[in-house]
Amino acid sequence: MNGVKETALTVCIVMVAIELIARFGPKNSMLNFVRGLVLLLLLVSGVASLFRLDLDLSLGQARVQEENRELVEYVEQQAELAVQEEWKRSVEGLLATIQLEAKKIEVNTDIAEDSSIVLTKVTVAFAYETEAQRGKLLLEKAFGEETQVEVLVHGQ
DSSP states (O other): OHHHHHHHHHHHHHHHHHHHHHHHSOOOHHHHHHHHHHHHHHHHHHHHHHHHHHHIIIIIHHHHHHHHHHHHHHHHHHHHHHHHHHHHHHHHHHHHTTTOOOSEEEEEEEEOTTSOEEEEEEEEEESSHHHHHHHHHHHHHHHOTTSEEEEEETTO
8 A cells, every 4th residue: 555655655756856847847749748748657657556555565575575585595606615615614624724635625505403504524636645644633633523524536
C-alpha cells in the first residue's frame, strides 16, 4: 500500500511541476507533446504499481526466500574458496621459513555450526622424502591435532 501512496504522490508532484512549467514557459506544440508523454508514463507507472502490489503478495515471498537461500549459499562458497586460498598462502609461507618449497598444496576446509570456516586437512607434495619429513613435522606442530596433515612424495 505504501508503494501506491508513493506513486500517487510522485504523480501529483510531477503534474504540478509540469503545469507550472507550462504556465510560465513558452507556448508551443513540443512542450504540449512532452507534457502529454510524461503524464502518460506516470499514469502507466501508477497502474503498474497497483498490479505489481497484488503479484508481490501472492508470489513474492517464496521467490524472495529462494533467492536469499541461493545468495547465502553463493556467499558462503565464495568465502570458503577465499579462505582456502589464504590457507594455501599461509602454508607456503610457513614452509618457506625452513626453506621448503612444495610441488602442490591442497587445503580442505569446512563450515562449522557457528558459521566459521575451519581448516580440516592439509595435503602437501614434495620432491624428496627428507623434505616431506621436515614439512610434515612443521605442519603438524603448526596446525595441531585438529587438522589432518598428509604429505606426499613426488606428488603421489
